[in-house]
């Protein structure tokens with residue numbers, strides 16, 4: 001997940017360079033960014049859930065890592081001199097001219113990569129939920145997400161520097177090539193893990209329980225989940241919250257450049273602290289959730305912070321163009337980005353039947369992917385419409401698109417409040433700890449002994 005999240009954002013700090021070098025307008029960049037989720041939205045994630053439940057973690061993990069490498073290679077080719085300026089590029093650029101040929105082919109590669117990345121996400125979530133059932137599940141999920149955030153921090157630090165590594169004109173090829181090699185290393189590591197895991201199973205004579213039939217994905221489960229009010233509240237909270245997070249990560253560099261009049265490198269250096277707050281706080285928050293509970297409250301607090309931060313970016317930063325203000329807001333947004341994921345993902349096994357867990361994660365990811373697919377495109381269009389006639393990528397006014405993010409936060413807050421009210425009424429246990437305290441366990445044991 002570390003290398004995957006690096007690849008996701010490798011081009012985020014290079015938006016200006018892509019516009020200058022390859023002619024990618026904000027709309028083209030938005031379309032490219034949304035492409036990551038397109039095949040997932042059109043059903044791949046549901047298929048991925050079925051594959052995971054039928055074939056198990058080892059097979060699905062290897063398949064997802066292979067898809068990521070395949071998609072990355074296509075994207076690398078699309079932005080490289082091997083493709084740019086060829087007859088194929090000319091033909092691809094000749095229709096739907098708002099998207100240059102390189103953007104179209106890079107978007108195709110990103111679509112395939114996105115299938116692998118999300119498939120890996122559900123594989124990891126289901127594996128952790130099963131391995132840590134009744135134990136430190138939120139801490140384990142928090143550590144996994146922290147590693148992913150470290151990847152984002154690393155790529156925001158490295159990408160602008162790698163683009164200048166060869167001297168001469170800055171290049172988008174070097175950072176993308178670097179991250180593609182990392183993905184290949186990740187695939188090799190996972191294959192080694194599967195071999196070792198299988199060997200261990202053989203040595204201990206214990207099955208891994210990879211594909212237990214009682215957890216098998218059934219199409220009827222999908223219908224059941226879609227009829228569940230709780231599923232929709234969680235899925236809509238998830239899509240609204242993350243729609244104001246991941247697309248922000250992608251457009252944030254240029255937003256800071258435009259508001260503060262700074263270089264892409266300085267802006268990326270500021271933005272990289274966003275995942276760092278999340279990186280440091282997600283595991284301890286997960287630990288607190290395991291020990292003390294309060295998951296629904298964390299969701300409310302995280303949504304409130306999200307709204308406040310996006311309002312600052314939309315309204316205050318253009319009036320007070322201070323790097324300190326930007327940094328503080330980014331750090332607070334990082335706290336929000338720790339609170340919500342730390343509480344949201346471990347809540348799913350609490351409210352969904354274990355039998356549905358794989359399908360529940362894949363369907364929540366699916367709804368989330370609809371937003372992650374559509375919102376960058378919407379964002380690119382709102383940005384373009386709010387800046388008619390602006391040709392300098394350092395001169396965009398980001399007020400309207402950032403207000404749109406704040407609006408998503410308000411809606412996410414409503415769903416978080418609704419969840420908390422339902423939890424109070426129906427006692428789903430969202431505010432309860434994941435690990436039963438020793439006294440509670442002793443009381444339960446004493447009770448069953450008496451029976």
Ligand SMILES: NCCCC[C@H](N)C(=O)NCC(=O)O
Nearest residue numbers: 008117121145246341365368
């Ligand atoms: N491709 C980056 C987005 C990952 C989305 C994924 N479905 C997700 O929500 N992961 C959990 C997280 O908090 O990163």
